[in-house]
Amino acid sequence: VTAEVQHRRNKRGEGARLREEIVAAAAALLEQTGDEDAVTLRRIARQIGIAAPSIYRHFPDRDAIIKAVMATAFAELDAILDAAQRAHDDPMQQLHALCQAYLTYAADKPHCYLVAFGRHRTTARSAANDPGSMEDSTAAQAFNRLVAAITRCSPGLPHQTAVAVWVALHGYASLTTSVPAFPWPERRQIIELLVDRMHRVT
Amino acid sequence: VTAEVQHRRNKRGEGARLREEIVAAAAALLEQTGDEDAVTLRRIARQIGIAAPSIYRHFPDRDAIIKAVMATAFAELDAILDAAQRAHDDPMQQLHALCQAYLTYAADKPHCYLVAFGRHRTTARSAANDPGSMEDSTAAQAFNRLVAAITRCSPGLPHQTAVAVWVALHGYASLTTSVPAFPWPERRQIIELLVDRMHRVT
DNA sequence: TGTACATCAGTGAACGCGCGTTCACTGATGTAC
């Protein structure tokens, strides 16, 4: 198992293409293995069919690749949430669509999602050096959509309610991946239950 | 940095003591680093002040140590939940205490908690070989306490409601650790909100 | 149209590292006589 594919050399000026291939391969590796540490330069290189040092033309070090993968994942999620919201006019329908899209994304790329929202180590590390880093702010951005949608639906205590909904969505997304053997209710059922009970300020 | 402490040789028949020290050191390492892969035989040995091969008197391989740490964590959590529940007679107070205890444990040992309930890789791996493994069943055990407590409080749809509560607790526990920069509500507030809205079948 | 050359995309060999694990061992200690 030396190389999965033989890589075709890019043309003059198109070297940047390899950058995308590297990020895509890293994301695929992360999704397949579910292990951030399994995403090594050498495995990425092997998957693409290039030599490992070629990566250094595009990234200063391994960590930069991981960060690029995270940035891509967050951008995807954000785009999906945005699209889901725009598809409806009614605030309640928007909220439903938002939750649905959130869980669908997490189910489609479970490990990318888990690493993106659960990488305690790097968050802990980077939080010491530079608080409010990319991850935190983009996580906050995804969250702010939910806050806004929930605020539109229910007049009272929007922040706490939104936190409760987000927290439950994240918990469902995480646990269905971590403990698949459990008899989980359907996505739609849990969303209906959550939204139904949460949005009413009785 | 060769050895943190010089380890005193155990007396004849008391060799089993080292086993506990190994598990404790591994748990401490996991909690400090937040990274399962940082728990290496050599680091454990260094922390205790023994030679790395000495570990093989007590564990067949590295994986067995990690499993022992997980088993200990689950046992602790279960004992804590049990104690919280026994401290009250009223079902509603029991439920509150249970949720409180759950979140307190997760806050005290955040990384142990996260790895125990979020180790997607090993769960994925072992689920292939032996479905319904130790982790799953013990996770289910912790969960079944919640189901029982919630069932006692509310007559309708206990399973889905219990899932919603557990899922929200897990999400809160995970995200407060992963995204500490966020303006999280207090533990008590989120519990009151959850229990209050969830247990009423309107 | 031909040719020299700068540049760009990518390579192969090598480095030092920490790791899990194996092996043959050492030396203290309790026990049998």
Place this chain on the structure above:
DNA sequence: TGTACATCAGTGAACGCGCGTTCACTGATGTAC
């Protein structure tokens, strides 16, 4: 009470591995003249 010995707890050196990263390089390709 003394001593030989089996056993138990733990060791030091070594192995092969995959890793991130560095280095001097190769060879195709577009461009200037």
